[in-house]
Structures are given as structure tokens and as C-alpha cells.
């Protein structure tokens with residue numbers, strides 16, 4: 553990233569921390585043995601992998617042998633759902649899974665595939681802030697329920713779930729509880745033992761670690777089928793040669809993120825709230841998606857009335873500012889994200905949604921520049937927009953037309 557550019561897409565991925573990179577470097581061409589080899593090259597690499605496993609276990613309050621390295625949270629999510637579902641089928645137990653409508657695609661797509669294979673899945677509704685409904689969760693649990701999977705924090709709107717309350721319900725009912733903590737790690741303190749969490753997915757690249765590595769924490773004793781088949785790595789539970797440099801970097805990233813959690817969250821929360829206030833005081837018809845307090849410290853998801861998010865994204869990009877939208881424009885039509893839909897955000901506002909996700913290097917000066925650019929961009933776009941102020945909130949459901957044609 554060039555110095556004069558502003559990166560506000562940290563929910564998508566982050567820059568590798570220089571301390572993390574420094575720890576990784578020797579494992580490319582100095583300590584390059586296969587951690588599963590028995591000779592000294594292998595043993596040295598294994599010691600580094602073990603150290604990373606310990607750091608991650610310490611970061612979330614579990615035992616090192618309950619951490620399984622994966623290629624990221626996508627694989628961890630696929631594995632935990634399919635692995636527990638098929639183990640349950642083999643043991644002739646229940647076939648029902650509960651999740652929510654606002655999960656990441658790696659959970660939702662896997663659930664849909666499991667449904668095709670005969671499993672039953674309940675997708676919980678969320679309220680206007682994106683909180684799952686606990687009464688509905690209680691209602692859906694039956695003797696057939698084998699797994700509840702609810703994300704700790706949402707990647708689009710930043711809503712942080714009442715994860716302890718959900719865990720308590722699962723524990724009381726004796727159902728395995730998994731949480732996708734990809735966005736939450738480094739923002740929320742996890743102690744999986746104290747909290748009663750049975751399984752948790754992690755990803756390295758959201759916390760200033762390298763891409764392509766993550767982990768599944770799985771409580772000892774939980775019955776799960778192997779997902780990646782081949783070698784006998786990871787106690788014969790996940791095949792594939794371990795990516796030692798990435799695992800070393802991931803371990804360091806978790807150590808830093810959990811060590812600095814209080815100071816980092818405080819700094820980000822202050823910047824986040826400053827940015828929201830500035831935008832809302834300088835631009836009309838801007839709404840915050842999600843909850844104003846119970847949200848990720850770095851997430852600002854704003855719905856701009858009478859403009860299309862993608863147009864804002866492109867114009868900000870031209871000004872050297874990177875953000876993302878709450879919708880995907882495909883062949884001339886904008887389909888709002890499943891998260892905003894589940895939260896019942898009106899379609900025009902969902903289409904006008906932009907996610908700004910702050911990071912370690914974000915400064916107040918950068919945010920001031922972004923606000924300045926936004927004021928200008930929104931004015932221009934609204935001037936071009938065929939949608940008048942009187943129509944705000946009135947775009948009919950199901951109307952998929954782009955508001956601004958590109």
C-alpha cells in the first residue's frame with residue numbers, strides 16, 4: 553500500500569505486522585524442514601509450530617492439543633460443520649443444526665450442502681441490529697440438534713453477538729456450540745474454557761498475520777470426522793504439510809492481538825465513533841447499520857440514502873481510499889447482502905451501504921480526509937441521482953435496479 557493511500561478495508565484483510573514478518577522469515581529458507589520429519593531439520597520446525605500452537609491456545613484459553621491448523625477460517629468452518637454432522641450420522645445420533653441468517657458464506661454454503669445430504673438446518677432470524685433471537689434459538693433446539701454455530705461478530709455490520717448467553721443455552725441443552733470468531737479475535741476476550749465454547753474458528757490474516765492460515769479449536773472429546781484426507785498430520789485429523797512460516801506468523805499475530813486487546817480496542821473505538829459523528833454531522837440521510845455500542849471497535853457500516861454504495865466505492869478509490877460495499881453489482885442489478893436483508897434494512901439503503909473498517913495504522917487525519925472526500929462525493933452522486941429525497945426508503949422490495957448506472 554502506497555503511503556498516501558488510505559486503507560479502510562481491514563475486515564477484508566490486514567497488513568502483516570512487522571514483528572510477525574520478522575518471526576516468519578527464518579522459516580522460509582533457514583529452518584525449512586517438514587515439521588513431521590524425524591530429523592533435526594524437522595524437529596526444529598516442529599518446535600516452532602508447537603510454540604505457535606501454545607501461543608494461540610493461550611490467546612483463547614484452551615489446551616495446545618485442542619488447536620488444529622487449517623488453511624483459514626473457511627476450512628475451519630467447513631470442517632467443523634461437516635465433521636460433526638457426519639460423525640453424528642455415523643454414531644446414529646441427531647441430524648439437526650442451528651445457525652443464523654447472517655453467517656459468513658463458508659457456514660451458509662456448507663449448511664446448504666448438508667441440507668442436500670439429508671441434514672436439517674434452522675437459520676435463525678436477527679433483529680434490526682443483527683442480534684440473533686434467543687427465544688427462537690430456544691424454540692428450535694430439539695432432541696435431534698447436534699450443533700449450534702453462531703458467529704461471534706459479523707464481518708459486514710460489526711454486530712457482536714451475546715455469545716455468552718448463546719453458549720449458556722447450548723451448554724444447558726447439551727448441544728455442541730461452535731462460534732466463528734474470525735472477526736472477533738483481538739476485539740473480544742475469549743476464554744473458551746470459562747465461557748463453555750466447544751469449537752471456534754480463527755483466521756490469521758484479519759489480525760495482521762499472514763493469509764492462508766487459520767485454526768479450529770475443538771474441545772477434547774468431541775467426535776469429528778477428518779475432512780482433509782491424506783497424511784496423518786495434526787494427530788491424524790487434518791492432512792497436509794503444515795505451512796510453518798505462516799503458522800509461526802499466525803502464532804505471533806494472536807499473541808500480539810490478545811496482548812494489546814484493551815489499548816487497541818480503545819483507540820479504534822474512539823476513532824470509529826469520531827468518524828461516525830463527523831460523517832453524520834456533515835452529510836444528511838446517513839444511517840449506521842448494526843448496533844451503536846455492541847459492535848466491533850473497527851467497524852463502521854454506513855447506509856447512504858439516495859446513492860449506490862458501489863459508486864461511492866469507485867469514487868473513493870479514485871481518491872486513494874479503499875472501502876467495501878454491502879452489495880454486489882451483477883449484470884446491471886444490485887443484490888443487497890444477505891446480512892442487510894436479514895436485518896430488514898430497506899433495499900435502497902442496503903444498496904447505499906459502505907463498510908469502512910479501521911486498522912492499526914488508521915489515524916484521525918486520515919479519517920478527516922475521508923470525511924472531506926465523502927462530503928464531496930455524496931453531493932456529486934446525489935446531484936446525478938434520479939432518486940429524489942422524497943423517495944428515500946420507498947424503493948420497493950424486489951426492485952433490483954441499480955440506482956446509479958455506471
Ligand code: PMP
Pocket residue numbers: 563564623624625626627656658703705706707732734735754755756757765766
Ligand atoms: N468468517 C468470517 C466472519 C469472515 O469474515 C471470513 C473472511 N472474510 C471468513 C470466515 C473466512 O476466513 P478466511 O479468509 O480465513 O478463509
